[in-house]
Amino acid sequence: MVLRGKVWKFGDSISTDLITPGRYYHLRSNLPELAKHAMEDADPTFSSKVKKGDFIVAGKDFGLGSSREHAPIVIKLSGVGAVIAHSFARIFYRNAINVGLPVVSCNTDQIDEGDTLEVDLERGILYNITKDVKIKYQPLPSLMKTILEAGGLVPYVKKHGDLKLV
Numbered sequence: 001m002v003l004r005g006k007v008w009k010f011g012d013s014i015s016t017d018l019i020t021p022g023r024y025y026h027l028r029s030n031l032p033e034l035a036k037h038a039m040e041d042a043d044p045t046f047s048s049k050v051k052k053g054d055f056i057v058a059g060k061d062f063g064l065g066s067s068r069e070h071a072p073i074v075i076k077l078s079g080v081g082a083v084i085a086h087s088f089a090r091i092f093y094r095n096a097i098n099v100g101l102p103v104v105s106c107n108t109d110q111i112d113e114g115d116t117l118e119v120d121l122e123r124g125i126l127y128n129i130t131k132d133v134k135i136k137y138q139p140l141p142s143l144m145k146t147i148l149e150a151g152g153l154v155p156y157v158k159k160h161g162d163l164k165l166v
Helices: 022-027 031-035 070-077 090-099 142-150 153-160
Strands: 002-009 055-058 082-085 103-105 116-120 125-128 133-136
Touching: 022 031, 031 070, 055 116, 070 090, 082 116, 090 103, 090 142, 090 153, 142 153
Parallel strands: 002 055, 055 082, 082 103
Antiparallel strands: 002 116, 116 125, 125 133
């Protein structure tokens, strides 16, 4: 799986409240509408400008706060191809994999807003095309990659019947 897109850069400690603002709680049963407000409190223009396949890139502790499973869902629905951060909140990280949103944990210091990236999820290589810089990272375990390839945990279980933990 090789992904390519433009960067939307955010800082450290992007909480689930910044990803899906609480004032839109009433939209949680209408996820496409909620997705129109993704990242609104961090960047009011994000949802109107993000393109399919673009990347959210951030610093430390992306997705901290309450365990809103809506957060990775609305990011995915907004068209984001993957979230790349220095580190993730544990629950956000697993929720992202479970909904089929790729997450990459690596040093993001050499990535800036507007850069174009190519991310090889299989080999664990992020290539910043704009800066001609390669960043290696620990690829996801094979089971997580298989869940992503299936489109998330529910499609994986429908296809395979169970998690094959070996």
